[in-house]
Amino acid sequence: MKSIKEIKNLKGKRVIVRVDFNVPVVDGKVLDDFRIKKSLSTIDYLHKNNAIVILIAHLGDEKEESLKPVFLKLKKYLPKVIFIDTPILSERTAMEIGKLKDGDIILMENLRNDEGEKKNSPSFARGISRYGDIYVNDAFSVCHRAHASIVSLPKFLPSYVGLQLEEEINNLSKVFSPEHPFLFILGGSKFETKIPLIKKFLRQAEDIFIGGALANDFLKARGYEVGTSLVGKKDFQINTFLKRSNLFIPTDVKVAKDKKSFFANSNEVKTDECIVDIGPKTIETIKEKIEKAKFILWNGPLGKYEDGYSAGTEEILKIIAKSKAYSVIGGGDSVSLISKLKLESKFGFVSTGGGATLDFLTKGTLPGIKALK
Numbered sequence: 381m382k383s384i385k386e387i388k389n390l391k392g393k394r395v396i397v398r399v400d401f402n403v404p405v406v407d408g409k410v411l412d413d414f415r416i417k418k419s420l421s422t423i424d425y426l427h428k429n430n431a432i433v434i435l436i437a438h439l440g441d442e443k444e445e446s447l448k449p450v451f452l453k454l455k456k457y458l459p460k461v462i463f464i465d466t467p468i469l470s471e472r473t474a475m476e477i478g479k480l481k482d483g484d485i486i487l488m489e490n491l492r493n494d495e496g497e498k499k500n501s502p503s504f505a506r507g508i509s510r511y512g513d514i515y516v517n518d519a520f521s522v523c524h525r526a527h528a529s530i531v532s533l534p535k536f537l538p539s540y541v542g543l544q545l546e547e548e549i550n551n552l553s554k555v556f557s558p559e560h561p562f563l564f565i566l567g568g569s570k571f572e573t574k575i576p577l578i579k580k581f582l583r584q585a586e587d588i589f590i591g592g593a594l595a596n597d598f599l600k601a602r603g604y605e606v607g608t609s610l611v612g613k614k615d616f617q618i619n620t621f622l623k624r625s626n627l628f629i630p631t632d633v634k635v636a637k638d639k640k641s642f643f644a645n646s647n648e649v650k651t652d653e654c655i656v657d658i659g660p661k662t663i664e665t666i667k668e669k670i671e672k673a674k675f676i677l678w679n680g681p682l683g684k685y686e687d688g689y690s691a692g693t694e695e696i697l698k699i700i701a702k703s704k705a706y707s708v709i710g711g712g713d714s715v716s717l718i719s720k721l722k723l724e725s726k727f728g729f730v731s732t733g734g735g736a737t738l739d740f741l742t743k744g745t746l747p748g749i750k751a752l753k
Contacts, residue, residue, distance in 0.1 A: 381541045381752045384422065384516055390429035392482050396512035397422060397542065398529050400519035400732060401437035401450045401487075404716075410453040414719045415521065415732050420457055422518045422542040423485060427458075433485040434477065434512055436468070436529055437519070438492040447490050454487060462486040468494055469507040477511050497528050505532035518542025520549075521733040523748030524740075530748040539752050544732070549749065551729035552740055555708060558675035560586060563705070565666070565696070567592030568680025568713065571612040573735065576742045577679075578621060587669045588627045591658055591682035591692075598622065598629045599646055599655075607635070607653040632659030634689065641689070657683030658692040667699050676700055676707040678714065679737060685713045693717055701726035710737035 387393075399419040404411040426433045439445045451463040466472040468488050480486065491497040496504025505528040509515070515537040517523070522530060523545070533539075541549075564585040566574060571594055581588060590598055596609040601618040621627055632645050634657035643659045658666075670676065682696065683689040694717055700707050701723045709718065710731035724730055731737045740746055 390431040394512040430482040435487045509536035523746040524736040531751040534751045563673035565678040567682040569593035609655040630662040632661040656689040673705045
């Protein structure tokens, strides 16, 4: 792949930059601008080199969602950014782009408002390509999607990798040859997407801790009651993993019942209780592993983050932030907590990706990365 730093003369060039501005928006306000801030290094580089910067992005999965709230947040960092709120392939949009001058920065309306984006329509990609001279992908967190702006648009323009995407690839690639001892912490749910990671890193990591909803399946496989807790619907042959000495699961948990929560040993959960977080004994065990580790990879929260049970995850984040190990953190919910705790600078690297991070760690590449080669 070619980096944008290899482009010799950017002055006056119209550069279409695929960014990921798919951030949480409630009542017209952006709740977490982590992904927006991560895109600024590429935008600033192009702007300072007098390129005309055309930002394209998506928001949500439904049609007719506007990027206007994102634009208002982006203006906090780029006061002169312009927003074009007309359909991305329209005469009005083409006219507005035609007025742009060297150094201008614009944000175009939501890509997914046109069905051609998710359908990976070549004609949709070709239409966008006519607005620019150069294509730059700086949206790691959607590089696992075979969408028009990710895999088809590079076919029509000279294509380059942005600074943020380059940073993601370089830092996540460190996981493939980590320092040892290597600790892997895996949480969240969606077991079917994470089983390949468990299989892969069981062979490489000295210790793997399974938390979050994933741990419920392991506790159940061990013969423990998990009550009303979320468990996978398929048989993942978990017993084969439980035989491995380098894999450990919660020894105590926080359970919820009748709007009350309390700690219990993992083998003492009742049928009418729901596991919502890890317990203090488990936190102490993970802390001991963290203190020994030289490299830590973490993906996914360790409790029911969406219901407010984030204490265990937050405590482990704080412990890792103080450790001497090089740490790589990924997963949307974990990243949101890091932003909330203002700990971004305390880790080796914080990935913007969720599913993209999982896929990259499993396969070593992504469709959006292949498209740039």
